[in-house]
Amino acid sequence: MTPRKMSLKQKYGAYTRGLDWKPTYQREDDIFPFAKYEGIKIHDWDAWEDPFKLTMDAYWKFQAEKERKLYAVIDSMAQNNGQLGITDARYLNAVKLFIQGVTPLEYQAHRHFAHLARHLPGAGLRVAAQMQSIDELRHCQTQIHTISHYNKYFDGIHDFTHMHDRLWYLSVPKSFFDDATSAGPFEFLTSISFAFEYVLTNLLFVPFMSGAAYNGDMATVTFGFSAQSDESRHMTLGLEAVRFLLEQDEANVPIVQGWIDKWFWRGYRLLSLVGMMMDYMLPKKVMSWGEAWETYYEQAGGALFADLARYGIREPKYADVAKAEKGHMTHQAWGIFYNYTHAAAMHTWDIDEAHMAWLREKYPDTFAQHYEPRYRKWREQAEEGKRFYNNGLPQLCQVCQIPMAFTEVGDPNTISFRVSEHGGDRFHTCSDGCKDIFDHEPEKYAQAWLPVHQIFQGACGGATLPEVLDWYHIHQGADNMDYAGSPEEEQWNRWMEGRRPVVPVAAE
Amino acid sequence: MATASLHPGYTGPVRDRVENFNGAQLVYVHWEEHLNFCSAITLPLPPQTPFAALTGEILPSLYAVDPEWADVDLSKARWMLDGADWTPDPARSLADQGVGHKSLIRFWTGPSATA
Numbered sequence A: 001m002t003p004r005k006m007s008l009k010q011k012y013g014a015y016t017r018g019l020d021w022k023p024t025y026q027r028e029d030d031i032f033p034f035a036k037y038e039g040i041k042i043h044d045w046d047a048w049e050d051p052f053k054l055t056m057d058a059y060w061k062f063q064a065e066k067e068r069k070l071y072a073v074i075d076s077m078a079q080n081n082g083q084l085g086i087t088d089a090r091y092l093n094a095v096k097l098f099i100q101g102v103t104p105l106e107y108q109a110h111r112h113f114a115h116l117a118r119h120l121p122g123a124g125l126r127v128a129a130q131m132q133s134i135d136e137l138r139h140c141q142t143q144i145h146t147i148s149h150y151n152k153y154f155d156g157i158h159d160f161t162h163m164h165d166r167l168w169y170l171s172v173p174k175s176f177f178d179d180a181t182s183a184g185p186f187e188f189l190t191s192i193s194f195a196f197e198y199v200l201t202n203l204l205f206v207p208f209m210s211g212a213a214y215n216g217d218m219a220t221v222t223f224g225f226s227a228q229s230d231e232s233r234h235m236t237l238g239l240e241a242v243r244f245l246l247e248q249d250e251a252n253v254p255i256v257q258g259w260i261d262k263w264f265w266r267g268y269r270l271l272s273l274v275g276m277m278m279d280y281m282l283p284k285k286v287m288s289w290g291e292a293w294e295t296y297y298e299q300a301g302g303a304l305f306a307d308l309a310r311y312g313i314r315e316p317k318y319a320d321v322a323k324a325e326k327g328h329m330t331h332q333a334w335g336i337f338y339n340y341t342h343a344a345a346m347h348t349w350d351i352d353e354a355h356m357a358w359l360r361e362k363y364p365d366t367f368a369q370h371y372e373p374r375y376r377k378w379r380e381q382a383e384e385g386k387r388f389y390n391n392g393l394p395q396l397c398q399v400c401q402i403p404m405a406f407t408e409v410g411d412p413n414t415i416s417f418r419v420s421e422h423g424g425d426r427f428h429t430c431s432d433g434c435k436d437i438f439d440h441e442p443e444k445y446a447q448a449w450l451p452v453h454q455i456f457q458g459a460c461g462g463a464t465l466p467e468v469l470d471w472y473h474i475h476q477g478a479d480n481m482d483y484a485g486s487p488e489e490e491q492w493n494r495w496m497e498g499r500r501p502v503v504p505v506a507a508e
Numbered sequence B: 001m002a003t004a005s006l007h008p009g010y011t012g013p014v015r016d017r018v019e020n021f022n023g024a025q026l027v028y029v030h031w032e033e034h035l036n037f038c039s040a041i042t043l044p045l046p047p048q049t050p051f052a053a054l055t056g057e058i059l060p061s062l063y064a065v066d067p068e069w070a071d072v073d074l075s076k077a078r079w080m081l082d083g084a085d086w087t088p089d090p091a092r093s094l095a096d097q098g099v100g101h102k103s104l105i106r107f108w109t110g111p112s113a114t115a
Helices: A008-018 A056-079 A087-103 A103-119 A125-153 A160-165 A170-179 A185-215 A218-248 A252-283 A287-309 A319-325 A329-337 A353-362 A367-383 A432-440 A453-454 A465-472 A485-501 B050-061 B066-070
Strands: A410-415 A418-422 A427-428 B025-031 B041-045 B078-079 B085-086 B103-108
Touching: A008 A125, A056 A125, A056 A218, A056 A410, A087 A103, A087 A125, A087 A160, A087 A185, A087 A252, A087 A485, A103 A125, A103 A160, A103 A170, A103 A185, A160 A170, A160 A465, A170 A185, A185 A218, A185 A252, A185 A287, A218 A252, A218 A287, A252 A287, A252 A329, A252 A432, A287 A319, A287 A367, A287 A453, A287 B050, A353 A367, A418 A432, A418 B103, A427 A432, A453 B041, B041 B050
Parallel strands: B025 B103
Antiparallel strands: A418 A427, B025 B041, B078 B085, B078 B103
């Protein structure tokens, strides 16, 4: 008799149901120590329905297929000088920001989903977390493999994991993820799977991947495609997880709402790096940050929260602030990087006339009035040989760790300063959103490793900037400073000169 | 509210306590309406630093990269310390006139100093 073939649903059932047993000589709370302290109540773990019902054999098959395609493209990039196909060397700074800032988060996600795959009491959700853990590891690896091609030719990519742990602007994504992984399992699911991967993911992946496609970066496009089907699975997991929490017990609703408020704001602040990349670092622009926010948050997010209203969930607190700031946020973020390019492992540059015209068109209410004059003044200084660099170190927000450059809503000339007192100390935050997060859990955020403060404590290699940059592993004069005059600019111009068609000269 | 934690009553180390700064305390300064300097600036200063040293040496070392700084008359500036109006005495130290660890000093120059 041939063995009867199981349907997908049966196979999935066999993987995820009836696996657990009632422990007899250990207490359940000792086996799953993280399951209850956040206050989330789950009555029926079997009510978890995985929308994808992915089994391990199917998973390996899909992923292997995608890997084959990806590595074919990577080989082709290497053999055909793929780095010459990008629009301009300035574009590569977006890739630097990605590998320094985002790729290490993929690895962190891998680790923490593995933790959930051990510590969630429900087998169905554990299996989903396990698959996602493997996905995240694969994303980390494929990004490193793909971008390693650019590392042969461009600066600032060579030591991205070391930099991720130390550099002032990379403490922004690092501390974001540290915050999530040091929270309980349900907050982690709400933060990463829901708020980040569901609500805000399109604002991360679409701009990077379309930006790559528009700018001839086949490498990034390919790992983007390779990750896309996983990402849609992760998004669905995030939404289903939040629905599951909300349906299990009414008492979960206010807890989840608090996490949605917090992680919306944290995610939004983190995306200021992405918004800056979109508006400033892509030689060929895809869409502006303002347009992306309208499409992917205001419209899509609006529909999502209208749908979740039946559980008693409302739109995240301070979504109105994000909306009001959308004409300012990216310009202020670029200002930070322009100020501190001497301490960054990437370049910034003068905004040329065509770029200014684009910014005026995309930001008619804000750009010409508030930001264009600043850039023109910086250009004048650069033309006099005095390129503007900030000699001081910035004040950082205790929560998001971004230099406190964001302004009051409705008053773009005045920085938004917020302060809290805790245990006899002052803690400064950049916004009502970050202040709320601090005030809710001050013991957590009072521990923040703020790069600027660490430098002044003498914990970062020395008291002078060159010593700190050495400690960062920044190759000074190559990784940092303005693009104008950089080794990368010189190399790019040489390459392009070499590719100029030769005009035949008539024989004498 | 306390941190939601596996161990009730959990507290962690506060990394930026004043004793960690080798005798200095952190002071943030911000030149208002000059956002070419993207944010306030963090300074590690001994509490006994005279206010005159801040205005005479430290602020110029930070802000003179802006050509407008040459026209600034700090004796006419308007000051704010930790959210309140402030009339600093140049002869006295920062600590003597209420500047503590992680205090924020904001100042306005030019026409907005009198606004």
